[in-house]
Structures are given as C-alpha cells and as structure tokens.
Amino acid sequence: MKRIAVILTAVVFVLSIAVVAAAAGTTQTGTIKSVDAKAGTIVFMPDGGRETTLNVDKSVDLGKVKPGSKATITMENDVVTSIKAKRREIVGC
DSSP: OHHHHHHHHHHHHHHHHHHHHHHHOEEEEEEEEEEETTTTEEEEEETTSOOEEEEEOTTSOGGGOOTTOEEEEEEETTEEEEEEEOOOOOOOO
16 A cells, blocks of 8 residues: 555656646747748747747737747747747947
C-alpha cells in the first residue's frame, strides 16, 4: 500500500511539472513576413528556419504588427499569444 502511494505521488509530481512547462510557452525570434488580421494569422520566419503560417490569439492586436519587422513571439498550444517587436538600433550619426 505504501509503495502505491509513493508511485502515485511521483506520477502527480511529474505531471505537474509537465503542465507548468507547457503553460510557460515557447519563444522564437525572427521576422514577420505577412499579417492577415481578418484570418487571425501571421507568416513568421524564425531566425535560421523556414516560413510558417501561425494562428494568433484574439488577444493580440495584429493592427500593430508590421510585415518585415523583427519580433519575438510566444506560443502556447500552437497559438501565438504574444508578439514583441524588436527595436532597431541607430548606428552612426
């Protein structure tokens, strides 16, 4: 009986870690190639990767996203939940 309780506790612990890791989301940096606000999608090319069409959460304001801009996106469950544009550095005078 004690053995089953220990095993169940371990399983619950491992599953809770997996849920927290999945909730954190993944981030990628790259270029926004195009924006389709009506469809709620963007075409994104991660640095060193291939262009991919991604679904964007309704909470993201696609009106502020400019094609051609560098950005960092956060995804959860294959949906973009955040887009943060990279600021351009001014070089020279």
